[in-house]
Amino acid sequence: MTTNNLHNLTSLWKTAALSFDSYQARPLFDLAYIENTQWPNRLWFHQDLTKTSLLAAKSILEKTSTQLTIPYFDIYNSNSFELLEAEGFSLRFEQVAMFLKPKESLQGKSNFHLQRVVNETQANLWATLFKQAFGYLISPETVLKNLPFFSYYIAYDNEDAVGTGMTNSTHNTLGIHSIGIPPAMRRKGFAEAIMIHLINRAIEDQVETITLQASTMGKGLYLKLGFQEQFKIKNYCLNI
Numbered sequence: 001m002t003t004n005n006l007h008n009l010t011s012l013w014k015t016a017a018l019s020f021d022s023y024q025a026r027p028l029f030d031l032a033y034i035e036n037t038q039w040p041n042r043l044w045f046h047q048d049l050t051k052t053s054l055l056a057a058k059s060i061l062e063k064t065s066t067q068l069t070i071p072y073f074d075i076y077n078s079n080s081f082e083l084l085e086a087e088g089f090s091l092r093f094e095q096v097a098m099f100l101k102p103k104e105s106l107q108g109k110s111n112f113h114l115q116r117v118v119n120e121t122q123a124n125l126w127a128t129l130f131k132q133a134f135g136y137l138i139s140p141e142t143v144l145k146n147l148p149f150f151s152y153y154i155a156y157d158n159e160d161a162v163g164t165g166m167t168n169s170t171h172n173t174l175g176i177h178s179i180g181i182p183p184a185m186r187r188k189g190f191a192e193a194i195m196i197h198l199i200n201r202a203i204e205d206q207v208e209t210i211t212l213q214a215s216t217m218g219k220g221l222y223l224k225l226g227f228q229e230q231f232k233i234k235n236y237c238l239n240i
Helices: 002-018 051-061 081-086 120-134 140-145 190-204 216-224
Strands: 023-025 029-032 042-045 070-073 089-100 112-116 151-157 160-170 173-180 209-214 228-238
Touching: 002 023, 002 029, 002 042, 002 089, 002 160, 002 173, 002 209, 002 228, 029 051, 042 051, 042 070, 051 081, 070 081, 081 089, 081 228, 089 216, 112 190, 120 140, 120 151, 120 160, 120 173, 151 190, 160 190, 173 190, 190 209, 190 216, 209 216
Parallel strands: 173 209
Antiparallel strands: 023 029, 029 042, 070 228, 089 209, 089 228, 112 151, 151 160, 160 173
């Protein structure tokens, strides 16, 4: 399960950056970034962190105009994240990797549906809703260039656009990402409604495993829906 979750997540970053010819595979780590946007913009290590791999990455980061987030996957039973903190990296946010083996369909919210993004107008709306929900930008251009690879969804309550979602399929794993509800529309059950729609679609498509990476705010919802915790992800940035 850990491998499935990591592969789905890192393939998301890699594929998005490949659309802009800005993915780099190096011996110790990979980089995926897009200029003039704030996502994916990641550097991740292939193995447990060492002083050698960290210093090699740091030399690249000091020359990169785009700030990159460094996810530390807490799967090695070590405290090697302390190397990041000793070398001038600051913890920005934490997540919990989770998974679900979907079995039974769930009862959804009435008068609620998901619309898949297929054109520029919808890409602009998706990007606007996402920025309202998360406070940072995934550009409409990024959305449009990756329509062949990812499924982007706008959630509607009756006729009102109320949130976003995105999925990435790898083998028989469906990664759910970017579940976002703008602040003015929260506490109305919309995030749960989006998840229920995506879980039910996964069951229809006979998906074996669903993975995601939960924020502190979202973890309770995913536990309620039957997801299990796997490992923590600590996300760092280099202080410049």
